[in-house]
Amino acid sequence: MKRILLCTDGSTFAQSSYPYATWFAQGMEASVDVLYVTDSRGQATAEASNLSGSIGLGAAESLLKQLVEVEHERAKLNHQKAKLILDDAEAAIAAHGTAVKLIHKTGFLVDCLESLEADVDLIVMGKRGEAADFASGHLGANVDRIVRSGHKPCLITPKTVVPMERLLVAYDGSPTGQELLQFLMDAPNLRNLEIHLLTVGSSESDAENARCLAEAKAVLQEAGLSPNASLQVGETDKAIARYINDHDISLLLMGAYGHRRIRHLVIGSTLRSCQIPVLLYR
Template sequence: MKTILMCSDGSAFADGIYRYGAWFARHFQAKAEVLYVTDIRSQKLVSTGNFTGSIGLGASDQLLTDLVNLEHEKAKLNNQRARLILQHAEEMLKAEGLSDVALINKTGFLVDQLHDFEADADMVVLGKRGEAAEFASGHLGANIDRIVRSSTKPCLVTPQSFAPIEKLLVAYDGSPTGKRILSFLVDSAEGFKDIDIHLLTVAKSDTAPPTELESAQATLQQAGLSSTTTVLSGDPETVISDYIDKNQISLLMMGAYGHSRIRHLVIGSTTVQLLRSVQVPVLLFR
C-alpha cells in the first residue's frame, strides 16, 4: 500500500477521516493525500439576464452589479474555506506522525474529481456522513453510494470518533470479492500482523466451518496472519452487528457487492444498514 486518499468536506466527520487515514498510512508506510472539492454549485455565477422589462433599466444594472460582486465575495470565501480545511487536515495528520502529506483542492463534484486521483491511490477514505451530519443522524452521506459504486479501490467509510484498530472482522462468503479481501490482507500482512483477525461466515445454519472458510484461514496463516473462524446463522445485518458488539471489533471488512445471503450490499439492504448502525469503520471491496 503506497497511497491513502482521504476525501474531506471539513465536516464534523473530517477528524475521523484523518485519524483513520493516518493509522493506515503509518502501519503501511503510505503517502497521505487529502482531497477537498469545492462544490461547483457554490461557485456558479448568477445569470445576468435582461431584467429591464420587469424592474427598470437603472435598477436592473445596479442589481446585476450587486449580484456579480456578491458572487466574487462567495468565491473568495470558498477559497478561504478550502485553505482552512486543508490546513487543519495537514495539522491533524502531522500530529498523527505523518510527514508526507499532499493537499489537493479542486472545484467540481467529488464523485467526478475522484476518478482523477484514485487511480494512483490504494485506498479511499471518506466519512460516513458529511456537512449535514447534525441534521440527519440516521442517514449516510450523499456521496457514499455513488463513490463506492464507482470507485475501483477499497473504500474505508469512517465514523466520527476514532478508536485504535485492534480487532478486525472479515465478513467472508467465499465469493471473488471475499478472495480479494484475503489478497489485500496477504499483500498487507506486515501492517496487520499484530491485529486480532476474525473470519465470520453467515450461513443458513450453524454447521461446521465450510471449506471456503478453512481455506481462507489457511491462506492467512501462510502469510503469517493468525485468525479465528466462526459460522453463525441468521440475518446477516443482525449477526454481523451483534458479533461486532460482543467481540469489540474495531474494523469491519466486507464486500460492497456480496454473494448468497450477503448479496445486495452497497447500496443494498445489508451494507446500508450496517454502515448506518455500526460505530466502527467499514472497509468495502468490490
C-alpha cells in the same frame, strides 16, 4: 510509494477520519492526498443572468453589478474555507511524519474522484458529512454514491476514534472476498491485529459456507496468520453486528459487492449502524 486519498468537508465526521488515515498511511508507508471539494451548486451565476427583459436596463445593470460583487465575495469565502479545512487536516496528519498533499477542487466529489482515484491505493472518508446533525439515521450522500461508483478500497470512518486492536473479515467466498484476503495479507498493520474471520450461513449444517470459511482460514494460515474463524447462523447483517459487539471488533473488512446480499448490506443497515471503521473492498 503508495497513496491514500482522504476526502474531507471539515465536519466532525471528517475530522475523525484523520487519525484513521494516518494509521493506514503509516502501516502502508503511504503519503496522503487531502481533497476538499467546493460544491459547485453554491456558485452564483450572475454573469449568465439576463434581467433586462424584466426590469429597466439601468436597474438591471446596477443589480447585475451587485450580483457579480456578491459572487466574487462568495468565491473568496469559499477559498478561505477550503484553506482552513485543508490546513487543519494537514496539521493533524503531518504531525505524525506522514507526507501530505493538499487538493482543492470545485464541482462534485464523485466527479472529482473519477480523475483522482486511479492513482491512489485507498480512499478514506467520514461516514457522514456536514449535514450529519440533521440526518442521524442516514449515510452521507457522497458515501452512498462513492460506494456504488468507486473502484478502489474505501475506508468509511465513524464519528469516534477507537484503537486498532481486532479486525473482522466478513467473508462470502466471492472473488471480491478473495481479493480482500490478499489485501489483508499484504498490509503489515492489518496483519499485526487480532484477526477474526466470519461467514454467515442459513444453518449450522450449511456445507457450502463451512467449506468457504475453511478455505479462507487455510489461505490466511498459509500466510502465517492465525485467524479466529466462525460460522454464524442467521441474517447476515444482524450476525455481523452481533459478532462485532461480542468480540469488541475495531475494524470491519468486507467486500463492497458480492454474491450474497453484500450490496444490500453496504448500502443498508450494516454500514449505517456500525460504530467502527469499515473497509470496503471492490
